[in-house]
Amino acid sequence: MSLLKVTSPHASGQSRVSAVMRDVLVATLPGILVLTGYFGPGTLVNIIFGGLIAVACEYAIVALRGRDPKVAVADLSVLVTSTLLCIALPPYAPWWLIVIGVLTAVLLGKQVFGGLGYNPFNPAMVGYVVLLISFPVQMSAWASPRGLAEVPGLTDTFRHVFASTTIDAVTAATPLDLLRQNTGLLFKDLLTGSPELTGWGGIGWFETNLAFLLGGVWLLYRRVFTWHAPIAMLAALAVCALMGYDGGSSQSGGSALFHLFSGATMFAAFFIITDPVSSAVSNKGRLVFGALIGVLIYLIRTLGNYPDAVAFAVLILNFCAPFIDHYTQPKVYGTGGRES
Amino acid sequence: MSSTSYRQLTLNGLWKNNPALVQLLGLCPLLAVTASTVNALGLAAATLFVLVVSNTSVSLIRSLVSDTIRLPVFVMIIAAAVTVTELLMQAYSYELYQILGIFLPLITTNCIILGRADAFARKNALPAALYDGFIMGVGFGAVLVLLGAIRELLGTGALFADMQLLFGAGAESWRWQVFNVDYPFLVAILPPGAFLVTGCLIALKNQVDTSLERRAKAQAEAPVAGSKRVRVTGTVS
Numbered sequence: 056m057s058l059l060k061v062t063s064p065h066a067s068g069q070s071r072v073s074a075v076m077r078d079v080l081v082a083t084l085p086g087i088l089v090l091t092g093y094f095g096p097g098t099l100v101n102i103i104f105g106g107l108i109a110v111a112c113e114y115a116i117v118a119l120r121g122r123d124p125k126v127a128v129a130d131l132s133v134l135v136t137s138t139l140l141c142i143a144l145p146p147y148a149p150w151w152l153i154v155i156g157v158l159t160a161v162l163l164g165k166q167v168f169g170g171l172g173y174n175p176f177n178p179a180m181v182g183y184v185v186l187l188i189s190f191p192v193q194m195s196a197w198a199s200p201r202g203l204a205e206v207p208g209l210t211d212t213f214r215h216v217f218a219s220t221t222i223d224a225v226t227a228a229t230p231l232d233l234l235r236q237n238t239g240l241l242f243k244d245l246l247t248g249s250p251e252l253t254g255w256g257g258i259g260w261f262e263t264n265l266a267f268l269l270g271g272v273w274l275l276y277r278r279v280f281t282w283h284a285p286i287a288m289l290a291a292l293a294v295c296a297l298m299g300y301d302g303g304s305s306q307s308g309g310s311a312l313f314h315l316f317s318g319a320t321m322f323a324a325f326f327i328i329t330d331p332v333s334s335a336v337s338n339k340g341r342l343v344f345g346a347l348i349g350v351l352i353y354l355i356r357t358l359g360n361y362p363d364a365v366a367f368a369v370l371i372l373n374f375c376a377p378f379i380d381h382y383t384q385p386k387v388y389g390t391g392g393r394e395s
Numbered sequence: 396m397s398s399t400s401y402r403q404l405t406l407n408g409l410w411k412n413n414p415a416l417v418q419l420l421g422l423c424p425l426l427a428v429t430a431s432t433v434n435a436l437g438l439a440a441a442t443l444f445v446l447v448v449s450n451t452s453v454s455l456i457r458s459l460v461s462d463t464i465r466l467p468v469f470v471m472i473i474a475a476a477v478t479v480t481e482l483l484m485q486a487y488s489y490e491l492y493q494i495l496g497i498f499l500p501l502i503t504t505n506c507i508i509l510g511r512a513d514a515f516a517r518k519n520a521l522p523a524a525l526y527d528g529f530i531m532g533v534g535f536g537a538v539l540v541l542l543g544a545i546r547e548l549l550g551t552g553a554l555f556a557d558m559q560l561l562f563g564a565g566a567e568s569w570r571w572q573v574f575n576v577d578y579p580f581l582v583a584i585l586p587p588g589a590f591l592v593t594g595c596l597i598a599l600k601n602q603v604d605t606s607l608e609r610r611a612k613a614q615a616e617a618p619v620a621g622s623k624r625v626r627v628t629g630t631v632s
Binding site for chain 2: 155163185188189190191192193
């Protein structure tokens with residue numbers, strides 16, 4: 056018998072954790088499809104393999120902690136973590152890279168702090184950064200897009216991933232790599248010299264970003280998150296890129312459009328920094344949070360040692376989120392206001 | 396000093412009040428030089444030596460130094476001990492001296508040493524102070540070496556590499572390749588790895604403590620078969 060007294064209004068929301076997580080998973084589909092279309096089945100294999108490892112790991116560790124593992128797995132949060140991480144991993148990454156990344160994300164990023172809702176950092180980005188600083192060679196081996204090289208089939212993919220045959224022949228520098236490594240060339244010369252680069256971000260990359268943008272807009276429509284953080288991040292990145300762009304000299308960092316539609320920009324804006332647990336809480340706080348991430352992404356991309364910067368920028372701002380919350384706490388209605 | 400208090404000192408230094416895992420003192424060298432076993436061992440030995448010398452000297456002069464100027468005096472003693480250690484390492488293991496670099500002179504500012512001098516040695520007689528310095532040094536060194544070994548193993552797949560830096564040419568063959576790694580797990584050797592492994596060690600220690608406590612509690616509360624319950628008739632089955 057329930058002793059709980061429930062009064063009207065009986066509005067029911069669909070804001071269950073599993074429903075939100077399911078929406079996020081659905082929204083990644085267009086991006087995954089485009090990635091698969093341009094770079095072959097590598098990303099798909101990453102996601103499926105990583106998902107299996109993640110669910111097994113979550114199940115085991117939650118059982119070890121004396122909680123109900125079925126509940127923890129059923130909220131789909133671990134699948135979201137592993138899917139986001141595996142999208143960020145290079146296609147055809149060796150299996151051990153995926154295992155280490157997923158285990159780090161689930162154990163170190165999430166369960167160490169007490170599971171879903173307690174993690175101060177975005178678990179997927181924790182896994183990504185540990186991999187990036189541990190195995191820089193494997194992490195920067197991104198596949199060539201379709202049209203410039205033969206995209207491996209499914210059997211080849213399995214051979215690459217699980218038998219660790221080398222895939223040097225089909226790896227290529229990403230547009231951001233090219234920009235990072237060629238500081239002596241004018242952007243225009245770089246453009247004519249490298250077929251994978253376009254003014255819009257690069258073959259495959261522009262389309263991928265567009266697909267993630269589509270998924271993100273759908274999530275906005277579903278009210279999974281508010282517009283504040285993504286828009287602030289994109290705007291800040293665009294403004295920084297505009298200020299740093301001088302028409303394409305060797306020192307400039309690419310146009311605003313280039314920055315918005317290459318690398319992990321859209322993926323980060325709509326899927327990474329919108330993590331409700333590790334981001335700032337209030338709307339104003341999310342504006343600050345997103346904008347600072349945008350600025351950091353631009354700074355690290357153009358001045359840092361790494362070609363892309365999303366993971367580092369997000370982790371640094373995760374550190375700052377409580378601080379931002381402290382200064383952007385909304386006033387309780389009816390209190391404060393004008394000095395009287 | 397009675398024998399029980401020596402047992403107490405041992406327990407404190409090695410486990411209950413371990414400088415590295417419980418007091419969290421001297422974290423700077425703990426995190427900075429434990430990328431390999433040999434580095435950790437070198438710094439552990441140096442710290443142990445300095446701790447023993449400083450505790451001994453502080454205990455000897457404890458009645459001569461007034462409270463107001465005690466800290467500068469202690470630091471002078473520690474700095475002297477550190478200088479001796481530095482010169483010794485320059486003479487006998489120069490390469491290791493170069494690897495440890497700034498962290499050797501920095502032993503002077505290691506909180507454990509000043510902490511033990513101020514908290515223990517200045518209030519206790521020579522034998523106890525000496526023993527306390529020794530056992531605290533061993534406790535700190537044990538964690539240092541364990542951390543170094545774990546990080547070296549994770550990062551390179553080997554143990555006891557480059558031991559010749561400390562033990563002479565004969566120790567070159569001590570290197571033990573536990574498993575082969577094609578690509579080193581760099582994060583274990585880089586500074587973040589030190590934080591991660593230290594955190595795991597602290598968690599492990601706390602876990603052991605809690606389970607020991609729980610077991611002791613269960614044992615204390617366990618009813619003895621055949622004993623009578625208080626104010627209840629009948630016997631416990």
